[in-house]
Structure formats: structure tokens, C-alpha cells
Amino acid sequence: DSGVTQTPKHLITATGQRVTLRCSPRSGDLSVYWYQQSLDQGLQFLIQYYNGEERAKGNILERFSAQQFPDLHSELNLSSLELGDSALYFCASSFDSNTEAFFGQGTRLTVV
Amino acid sequence: ELKVEQNPLFLSMQEGKNYTIYCNYSTTSDRLYWYRQDPGKSLESLFVLLSNGAVKQEGRLMASLDTKARLSTLHITAAVHDLSATYFCAVAGYGNQFYFGTGTSLTVIP
Numbered sequence: 109d110s111g112v113t114q115t116p117k118h119l120i121t122a123t124g125q126r127v128t129l130r131c132s133p134r135s136g137d138l139s140v141y142w143y144q145q146s147l148d149q150g151l152q153f154l155i156q157y158y159n160g161e162e163r164a165k166g167n168i169l170e171r172f173s174a175q176q177f178p179d180l181h182s183e184l185n186l187s188s189l190e191l192g193d194s195a196l197y198f199c200a201s202s203f204d205s206n207t208e209a210f211f212g213q214g215t216r217l218t219v220v
Numbered sequence: 221e222l223k224v225e226q227n228p229l230f231l232s233m234q235e236g237k238n239y240t241i242y243c244n245y246s247t248t249s250d251r252l253y254w255y256r257q258d259p260g261k262s263l264e265s266l267f268v269l270l271s272n273g274a275v276k277q278e279g280r281l282m283a284s285l286d287t288k289a290r291l292s293t294l295h296i297t298a299a300v301h302d303l304s305a306t307y308f309c310a311v312a313g314y315g316n317q318f319y320f321g322t323g324t325s326l327t328v329i330p
């Protein structure tokens with residue numbers, strides 16, 4: 109158990125809908141990262157937050173957004189969902205930008 | 221953008237044999253990671269390599285890093301079935317975001 113908690117584990121929703129994925133980082137970690145894993149794109153970095161502020165953006169679609177709250181948990185919001193958004197979404201956390209990041213169990217999103 | 225190439229994509233090997241997975245990356249980085257992933261599961265950290273010439277071993281797996289060649293290897297010694305999984309290398313870029321290789325799907329055949 110990495111100490112990073114993601115909910116829900118599985119999510120099935122219809123095209124056009126909006127969902128929210130939640131991540132609780134390890135105790136003491138200030139940085140949260142979101143990754144998408146799909147068969148065609150592999151593992152891709154989406155976005156990073158550090159202590160509540162956005163730190164870096166990767167290949168994140170405009171339909172997706174994220175935030176990190178004062179208690180350091182983070183949420184990834186996916187809207188206007190398309191079939192191609194079906195993937196495993198991972199959250200990772202680290203103390204800062206120079207320390208190892210640990211990954212949660214992931215949320216498997218299926219868009220039907 | 222930092223590019224990470226990993227090969228082979230698929231590896232089928234017999235128990236007891238040795239093999240090496242290669243990970244090349246395009247620009248300088250001070251950290252390289254190896255992860256294991258079982259189907260539908262999370263990424264399990266195997267090794268963190270921080271400096272040129274770093275070598276780490278755990279059981280039948282050994283990882284090394286050559287920062288000058290921008291190359292890391294994951295060597296498997298005397299493979300056993302339990303090692304069947306997908307292995308990823310990841311290079312830390314700006315802000316600690318990881319750039320992942322394509323993964324190597326390893327199947328160890330009895």
C-alpha cells in the first residue's frame with residue numbers, strides 16, 4: 109500500500125457526462141500528480157499541483173480540470189466525456205518536486 | 221519534450237533464462253525509475269537510480285544507469301513465473317513529472 113488513496117476504484121458513465129476523481133496523497137506529501145493510462149497513449153502526465161497551486165501541465169485536455177484543496181487532497185474533473193476518455197487514471201504524490209512519487213491504485217473509468 | 225524509448229515491447233522468456241530491458245531517454249535527467257505493473261493494478265516502485273553508474277539489485281532484478289549514454293537497463297536473472305508483468309521505466313522531468321516508456325510486457329514461460 110503506497111499510502112495514496114484514490115476513489116472510486118471503478119466508474120462507468122455515459123458519453124457527455126461529467127465525473128470527478130478524488131485523490132488523497134500520502135501523509136506529509138505536498139505534491140500531487142495525475143496520470144492517464146490508456147492502451148493507445150500509454151502513461152501520460154496530465155497535471156501537477158504543489159501545496160494547492162498548479163505547478164505543471166502536461167497533455168491535459170481542456171475538458172479536464174483539476175484542483176488541490178487546502179487539506180491537500182486533489183480532484184480531477186472530466187467533462188463532456190467521450191469514449192476515448194476511457195482509461196486508468198492514476199494519482200501520485202510526493203513531498204516535493206525532488207523526491208520519489210508514489211502511485212495510488214488508480215480509478216478505472218469506462219465511458220459507454 | 222523528454223522522450224523515453226523502451227524495448228522490447230513484448231518479451232517472452234523461459235524460466236531460468238536471463239534477459240535485459242533497455243530504456244533510452246532524450247535529454248538530461250537526474251532521476252530514473254523502474255516500475256512494475258500487474259494487469260489492472262497500480263505501479264509498484266522497483267528502483268530509483270540517481271547518479272551515473274548507479275546499480276541496484278533486488279532479487280532477480282538489477283537496474284543500472286548510464287547518464288552519459290542516457291540509457292538504463294533492467295536485467296532479469298534466471299527468470300521465474302512470478303516476474304511476469306509489465307515493466308516501465310520513467311524519467312523525471314521538470315517539476316518531477318514523469319515521462320514513461322512504452323512498457324515491456326514480460327511473460328515467463330515454465
